Amino acid sequence: MATFHDIIGQEQIKEHLQNAISAKKISHAYIINGEKSSGKEFIARVFAMTLQCEKGGTEPCQECHSCKQALSDNQPDIIYVSHEKPNTISVDDIRAQINNDIAIKPYSSPYKIYIMNEAEKMTPQAQNAILKTLEEPPSYVVFILAKPLAYIPFEYACCRRSSAVAWY
Ligand SMILES: [Zn+2]
Numbered sequence: 001m002a003t004f005h006d007i008i009g010q011e012q013i014k015e016h017l018q019n020a021i022s023a024k025k026i027s028h029a030y031i032i033n034g035e036k037s038s039g040k041e042f043i044a045r046v047f048a049m050t051l052q053c054e055k056g057g058t059e060p061c062q063e064c065h066s067c068k069q070a071l072s073d074n075q076p077d078i079i080y081v082s083h084e085k086p087n088t089i090s091v092d093d094i095r096a097q098i099n100n101d102i103a104i105k106p107y108s109s110p111y112k113i114y115i116m117n118e119a120e121k122m123t124p125q126a127q128n129a130i131l132k133t134l135e136e137p138p139s140y141v142v143f144i145l146a147k148p149l150a151y152i153p154f155e156y157a158c159c160r161r162s163s164a165v166a167w168y
Contacts, residue, residue, distance in 0.1 A: 003059045018058040029143040040146040044115050048078045052109040077109040081116040091125035111142050119145040
């Protein structure tokens with residue numbers, strides 16, 4: 001199971017994200033801060049599943065086609081950004097998986113969601129590439145970036161360049 005209910009603690013984040021879903025006010029990018037093992041990757045996963053769920057509630061139903069695909073990491077409109085080198089997310093990773101793909105509309109879901117864990121591993125060039133897409137993102141795109149709280153430069157860059165970012 002992967003629901004907001006399964007997330008222990010993190011009440012404020014859960015409330016914010018679920019309120020955003022019920023108000024249908026979805027930002028183009030979410031930055032989720034948290035230390036190692038704080039569950040930020042799980043929050044990203046649940047949030048993405050909820051946004052794509054065919055039932056449209058504030059929890060992923062776990063039963064619709066989209067939820068089942070997401071549970072088996074097979075939802076074509078939830079993209080986990082990977083990187084070739086273990087300690088770096090390079091501009092080539094971003095170009096190949098995001099910039100060259102972002103114009104393609106979602107297959108079957110309302111959103112196209114890019115989840116990036118360990119966003120602190122992005123090189124400055126990679127950050128710039130992603131920020132460029134945030135300047136004029138297609139309406140269906142949502143980024144969810146998870147990173148440690150201590151890593152802040154990207155946040156400053158985001159707020160300077162885009163009003164479409166929410167972070168926790
Ligand atoms: Zn569902």
